[in-house]
Amino acid sequence: MVIVFVLVALVAVAVLVLGHWYVWRRLVRDTTRGPGLARRAGTAVFVAGPLLMITALVAERSGAPFWLQRTLAWPGFLWMALALYLLLATVAGEAVRPLLRRSMARRASAATSVREPETVPAGAAQASGTQPAPVPSVRESVPSGSESVSGERAPAPSASEPAPEGPGEPSRRLVVSRVVGGAAAAVAAGTVGYGTYGVLRGPRVKRVTVPLAKLPRAAHGFRIAVVSDIHLGPVLGRGFAQRVVDTVNATRPDLIAVVGDLVDGSVKDLGPAAVPLAQLTARHGAYFVTGNHEYFSGAEQWVAEMRTLGLHPLENARTELPYFDLAGVNDLQGESEGQGPDFRKALGDRDPARACVLLAHQPVQIHEAVRHGVDLQLSGHTHGGQLWPGNLIAAAANPTVAGLDRYGDTQLYVSRGAGAWGPPTRVGAPSDVTVIELAATRA
Incomplete structure (x- = not known):
């Protein structure tokens, strides 16, 4: 196991180094005439960026002083997103380079013919x-x-050869590199900027109707506000939590389900940021289940903190609401602490004639839900991929990346989440708070 971990780490480092070297070569070395201020400044950026990214990750996971985490998080995590889109834009630019060179050669040839x-x-x-x-x-x-x-x-010189550039004029290759490199940098910066704005402004409301065969007519139209993956931490703090709470309360739900990955840090550091959650209001209350990040942050402390704030943790437990059963299971990451999901404890002795809604952070838990006759599972975890093309990676690891799906007699809804992990940026996967409206199908 240790050998596998080391090999994976070495591959990751190699990919990181080679990717940054390639982008530096195209955007810095190929766009400058030689060793000078511009090249030195660009090189400094491509050295400092990945170093800040790595130190930000290490600081968050190692429990470094919170002021240090906050100092490193913004530049480090934003570089993570910017580096991704610089790489993608630079690779796309390779297709443009030969076209631009041929166009410039034709223009130069035409200009030479006119001057003869x-x-x-x-x-x-x-x-x-x-x-x-x-x-x-x-x-x-x-x-x-x-x-x-x-x-x-x-x-x-023959008429077919371009006239040589005059003293001080950039070569054709340099001009092409600057045009393509400048466009790649502008596209990457614009993409990350817009994606960051989309997160910081807060999640948008998404409404989905889910019919349940066992739901009584009296519960038709029952609304559950699903919020997941808020990821309060060194970047997203109390102000962001307040925006999420205001968005949820504005939907006037009958019940609120917080399905994991609420925080990235300890209660000591992030307790004040989570205080707005005490304002969550619903007729049948607000419920909470752990996500994998809670177990990186002290799950037991956060479960206790949720109770203090008025939320009801469902730790492999079930509560009988007037119209259906609401159950919740711990996240799979809890197995590392002997607190993993226990479907038998949560669902084993329930009345199968009643509809059942299950809160489970990870979509992969759907297979156990099917075996235990759950009607609807509400999950998060995937972020919808968060940064395109991350949705392709998420699809390889999860049965459903986002939206409503069906597995046998069980339906699964996966929220893209309200916040973001790492970069406070989303591209192709906008954040949301989903209002699930249950619909009765029997007369």
Whole structure:
């Protein structure tokens, strides 16, 4: 196991180094004339960026002083997103380079043709009564410095070759590199900037109707506000938590389900940031289950903190609401602490005639839910991929990345989450708070 971990770590480091070297080569080395201020500044950025990213990750996971985590988090995590899109944009730019070079070559060739003097035949000149201009001597017609030692005239450049650049003019290759590199940098920066703005402004509300065969008519239209993956931490703090709470309360739900990954840090550091959660309001209360990040942050302390804030933790437990059973299981990461999911404890003795809604952080828990006759599982965890093309990776590890799906008689809804882990940035996977409206199908 240790050998596998070391090999994976070495591969990750190699990919990180090679990716940064490639982007540096295209965006810094190829766009500068030589060792100078511009190249040194660009190189410094490509050295400092990954170092800040790595130290930010280490500081968060090692429980470094919170002020240090906050200092490193913004530049380090934003570089993580920026480096990804610089790489993607630079790779895409490789297809543009040859096209741009050919276009510039054609323009240069056309300009050279226009500048060449028109040759007039000798006979035509005599017919018109004009005398041909005297032919200059060899020494007069050859520019200074173009005569060889033997006195022979240097050959003139062919019409098909581009005219050489004048002193101080950039080469065609340099111009192409600057145009493509500048466009790649602008696209990457714009993508990350817009994706970060989308997270910081807070999640948007998404509404989904889910029919349940066992739901009584009296519960038709029952609304559950699903919020997951808030990820309060050194970047997203109390102000962000307040925006999420305001968004949830504005939907006026009957019940609130917080399905894990609430925090990235200890109660000591993030307790004040979580205080707005005490304002969550619903007729049937707010419930909470752990996600994998709670076990990185002190799950028992956070479960106790949720109780203090008025939320009801469901630790492999179930509560019977007037119209259906609501159950919750711990996250799979809890197995490392002997607190993993226990479906038998949560669902083993329930009345199968009643509809059952299960809160489980990870979508992969759907298979156990099917075996235990759950009607609807509410999950998060995937972030919808968060940073495109991360959705492809998420799809390889999860049965459903986002939205509503069906597995046998059990339906699964996966929220993209309200916040973000690492970079406070989302691309192609906007954050959301989902209102699930239950619909009765029987008369």
